[in-house]
Amino acid sequence: MAKGESPLKQFEIKPIMDLELFGYDISFTNSSLWMTITTLFIIISFTLPFLKSKKTNSVEDLYPSRMQVAAELGFNFINNLITDTVGKEGKKYFPLVFSLFMFILFGNLFGMIPYSFTFTSHIIVTIGLALAVFLFVTILGFVKHGLKFFGFFVIPGLPIYMLPLLIPIEVISYLSRPISLSVRLFANMLAGHTLLKVFAGFVSALGFFGILPLVFIVALTGLEILIAFLQAYVFAILTCLYINDALHLH
Amino acid sequence: MPQLEQVEFFISQLFWLGVFFVILFLVLTYFTLPKIRAFLNKRDEFVQSHISKQDELIKKAEQLIENYEQKLNEAKNQASKIIAEAKESALQDSEKLIKATEDKIQQEIKNTEERVSKEKSLAIEELNDQLKDSASTFLSKITSFDKGNIKV
Numbered sequence: 262m263a264k265g266e267s268p269l270k271q272f273e274i275k276p277i278m279d280l281e282l283f284g285y286d287i288s289f290t291n292s293s294l295w296m297t298i299t300t301l302f303i304i305i306s307f308t309l310p311f312l313k314s315k316k317t318n319s320v321e322d323l324y325p326s327r328m329q330v331a332a333e334l335g336f337n338f339i340n341n342l343i344t345d346t347v348g349k350e351g352k353k354y355f356p357l358v359f360s361l362f363m364f365i366l367f368g369n370l371f372g373m374i375p376y377s378f379t380f381t382s383h384i385i386v387t388i389g390l391a392l393a394v395f396l397f398v399t400i401l402g403f404v405k406h407g408l409k410f411f412g413f414f415v416i417p418g419l420p421i422y423m424l425p426l427l428i429p430i431e432v433i434s435y436l437s438r439p440i441s442l443s444v445r446l447f448a449n450m451l452a453g454h455t456l457l458k459v460f461a462g463f464v465s466a467l468g469f470f471g472i473l474p475l476v477f478i479v480a481l482t483g484l485e486i487l488i489a490f491l492q493a494y495v496f497a498i499l500t501c502l503y504i505n506d507a508l509h510l511h
Numbered sequence: 512m513p514q515l516e517q518v519e520f521f522i523s524q525l526f527w528l529g530v531f532f533v534i535l536f537l538v539l540t541y542f543t544l545p546k547i548r549a550f551l552n553k554r555d556e557f558v559q560s561h562i563s564k565q566d567e568l569i570k571k572a573e574q575l576i577e578n579y580e581q582k583l584n585e586a587k588n589q590a591s592k593i594i595a596e597a598k599e600s601a602l603q604d605s606e607k608l609i610k611a612t613e614d615k616i617q618q619e620i621k622n623t624e625e626r627v628s629k630e631k632s633l634a635i636e637e638l639n640d641q642l643k644d645s646a647s648t649f650l651s652k653i654t655s656f657d658k659g660n661i662k663v
Binding site: 269270272273274276280282285286287288289290292293296297299300303304307308311312320323329332333336355356357359360363364380382383384385386389390393447451 | 512513514515517519520521522523524525526527528529531532534535536538539540542543544546547548550551553554557
């Protein structure tokens, strides 16, 4: 770390190409660049292994390649996740959860590459994703249940005189879903990357004894990769639970 | 913190997030995931068809074993029947033979007895004659009577 450089500098957005649309600044930035890389990587790595089949109808076609096994692993992981939490009718929402999980997972993982940029460490990005999930789930609830969806805020089997107290609490907890969802992901990414940068500063500052923070950084990098996966998983499973709530109310 | 300071890039970030997430979602939904699902289904079908084929073959083998056992049992039954029949006929034959032999022996005994009795009577007659002769000679010797004068 250069002298006087803040550990937060890694989160700085640098425009690559200045663009404008209807008077709004939509510059293509380093954040957008890593979104592009993530999107392309996911599409290519999940599509390519499945393009080769259909040539013949032999048994050899059914043996998966290495890439294919990895892709199937991701596919089955999310498939099991949604069938375990939502059930059979959750299959319709599988592509959404799959896209969310993969987008966040590879956004987090590519952020671990030195000199790259972690777009999930930006609150506006995570809020965008969380709000999309929140709006989708709310609209889904209204489409499935109509006005009965408001019954979601009434806990069944509760005495009537408790309702004035509990309905506001339920409403607030429902409205805070996108906030908790977005802040959880954002804060985890921010804290991890900042911590790595701070300890990286110690390595150069301590001279020979910098080996100690260096060892720590190696361990911490492993932990960060775990967190990258974990946060994507948490985001996906919470989305599944919200979908389940919208489909089944209580 | 750049996340909260660089407000001027909020719209740009949201815009590109929307663009890329929608692209990712659409491509995955309508192209990649159906392909993966189709492939997995194809493999499942293949495995399932092979399992059912295997079940069929196992059933066929079981049927064959059953048939074989049935035939084996039939053959065994037939064999035991034949053996029993043979035993019976052999028994009957031997009984017949024994009876015939016994009859023959009986006949022989009867014949022998008849012959013996005949010979016995013959011998007695002869003895009588001899006795008569010897008696008349004895008398004629002591009395010197004519043989023809003696009445016995």
